[in-house]
Every structure is written in C-alpha cells, then in structure tokens.
Amino acid sequence: MNDHDAYWSAYHYQAVADKLSGISRHLVQEADITSRHRVLDVACATGNAAIYAAQRGAVVTGLDFDPMMVRAAGQRRDRLRMSVRFQQGDAAEMQFADASFDRVLSTYGSMFAPQAEAAATEMLRVCHPDGMIVMANWNPESVITAMFQTLHELHPAAESIRRIARMWGTATGLRRLFGPTPRIHTNICHYHVPATADELASIFADHFGPALRVVEELGESAREQIREKLLHLFTQHTAAAPDGNGVCVDYLYAKISPA
Structure with missing residues (x-):
C-alpha cells in the first residue's frame, strides 16, 4: 500500500460516500444522462456517480488514480450486478481518445488531482464538443x-484544501x-446529509482517510x-430539511460545455 492509498483508505471511505451519495445522484440527474450516452466518471472513488449513471442505461467508465478505490468500486459493481468499467488512471494524463465521452462527471474528485491545469485540459479533451x-x-x-482545515490544524498529515477549493470550487477558479x-x-x-451532527462526526472520525492519518500520527x-x-x-x-434535521453541506455545481 502506498501513501496515497493509505491516505484515502478506500474500504473505510465507503461509509463516508454513502452519506454524501445524494450529491452524486444530483449530478447525474443534472447531466440528463440516458442510454445514448458514453459517460466518464473522473476520480470516481468507490463509484457513486458511475453507478447512478449506469442505472440510467449509459455506457460508463470510472477512472481513479488509487487502485484500492478501483477495487472497491469494482466490488460494489459486482454486488449490484451493474455494467460499469472501472480502471486505474491519472486524471492529468487519461488514456482515452479525443471526444470519447458525451458526459464527463466528477464529484469532488478531480479537484484533488495534483496537476490541476492538466486535469482540466484532459477533461475538455475527452469530452465530445456537443x-x-x-x-x-x-x-x-x-x-x-x-473540516479538512480542522484536521490539518491538528496535524499537517491531513491536507488543507483551501487553495484547491478556490481553484475548483469557484466560478473564477474554474474559468x-x-x-x-x-x-x-x-x-x-x-445538500442535507441524512445524519445528525453526532453521527456524521463519528463517521468521519472513524472512516475518513485524512482523519485516520491524523490518528496514525498522533x-x-x-x-x-x-x-x-x-x-x-x-x-x-445543522439545518431543517424536508425529512428532518441534517448537516447542510454546500458545494459548487458546475456545467461546462466544451464548444
């Protein structure tokens, strides 16, 4: 296991991914994915968005740099008896032909690519002009x-994402x-996470890779x-939601048309 694998800890991460899965579902809905589409989920982690896209009949590929994430996503696919191709690869150097995909998705994944500009360029390249x-x-x-900042302040082994969030999580940064x-x-x-503050704090403390790294260090x-x-x-x-109180999580939704 290399440092990157240990940092995100895929087999623990699914507990976090389950609570945030509504964001991936929203993304797939907004992308208006149908059976006509070829879909790429970039930095797919354990496959939430890829699986939701496949449920709509699309031909789906999930790409992640972390081999443990790829294995975990493949195991979920097999349990659900879905048809999704998961493979290891670098978002900054994708091994796909130009204009290979009708929809390119990323749910807070590609924003962690070390080479941000190259990852953005690659996403544009593999996306069909239409x-x-x-x-x-x-x-x-x-x-x-x-939350990332809180963990970082406890120990720098947990990354601060303030700079990344300014790049990928603002309209100015995306442009x-x-x-x-x-x-x-x-x-x-x-997004209202279906969990109390106490439940969510325990899930992140017990299952989130960066938090586990801090525990490992301290x-x-x-x-x-x-x-x-x-x-x-x-x-x-914490805020009120239609189905009860939940932790309110903000994120930047972005739709990018290559041409």
Whole structure:
C-alpha cells in the first residue's frame, strides 16, 4: 500500500460516500444522462456517480488514480450486478481518445488531482464538443472545506484544501483552469446529509482517510479529539430539511460545455 492509498483508505471511505451519495445522484440527474450516452466518471472513488449513471442505461467508465478505490468500486459493481468499467488512471494524463465521452462527471474528485491545469485540459479533451462536463466541487465556504482545515490544524498529515477549493470550487477558479472558450455555468447547491451532527462526526472520525492519518500520527487518543471538533463544526451547520434535521453541506455545481 502506498501513501496515497493509505491516505484515502478506500474500504473505510465507503461509509463516508454513502452519506454524501445524494450529491452524486444530483449530478447525474443534472447531466440528463440516458442510454445514448458514453459517460466518464473522473476520480470516481468507490463509484457513486458511475453507478447512478449506469442505472440510467449509459455506457460508463470510472477512472481513479488509487487502485484500492478501483477495487472497491469494482466490488460494489459486482454486488449490484451493474455494467460499469472501472480502471486505474491519472486524471492529468487519461488514456482515452479525443471526444470519447458525451458526459464527463466528477464529484469532488478531480479537484484533488495534483496537476490541476492538466486535469482540466484532459477533461475538455475527452469530452465530445456537443457533450458536457458536470462537476460538484467543495467551495471555500463549505463545511467540508472547514473540516479538512480542522484536521490539518491538528496535524499537517491531513491536507488543507483551501487553495484547491478556490481553484475548483469557484466560478473564477474554474474559468482560469478551463480557459476562455468553454461555456461555464455555476451555482452553489445545498445538500442535507441524512445524519445528525453526532453521527456524521463519528463517521468521519472513524472512516475518513485524512482523519485516520491524523490518528496514525498522533495516536488513538486523537480520535476522540477529532470527533469532538467535528461535532462542534457540524452542529453549526445543522439545518431543517424536508425529512428532518441534517448537516447542510454546500458545494459548487458546475456545467461546462466544451464548444
């Protein structure tokens, strides 16, 4: 297992992905995916968006740099008896022909690519000129961005994503990444996580790769400290939803038309 694999810890991450899966479902709905479409899910993690797209009959490929994520996504696909191709690859150097996909999706995944400009260029290249790139990225004001910062302040082994969120989670940042030609539409969306602040704090403390890395560095006693800090943070973002209270998570929705 290399450092990147250990950082995200795929087999733990599914507990987090389950709680955030509504964002992937929204992305697939907004992309208006049908059985006519060839779909690429970039930095697919354990495959939420890819699986939702496949449920609509599309021909779907999921790409992730982390081999553990790819294996975990493949296991989910097999359990669900879905038809999705998951493969390992670099978002900044994709092994697909130009204009291979009608829809290119990314649910707060490609924003973590080390080579941001190259990843944006590749997403444009593999997207058909008449297709669209549809993304959900953590914006600077999101509670998730604040959560990363909280973990980073406990130990730098957990990455701060403030700079990344300014690049990928704002309209200005996306225009710098993708250039002047594509048409870019953005808006801030609000997702109510179906969990109490206490439940969500425990899920992140026990299953989120960056939090687990902090525990690894500081010792098991740090887990309760993480839980308490995240509980305080998530409580500040608890809001009423149609089906009860939940933690409100903001993200930037972006639709990018290459031509």
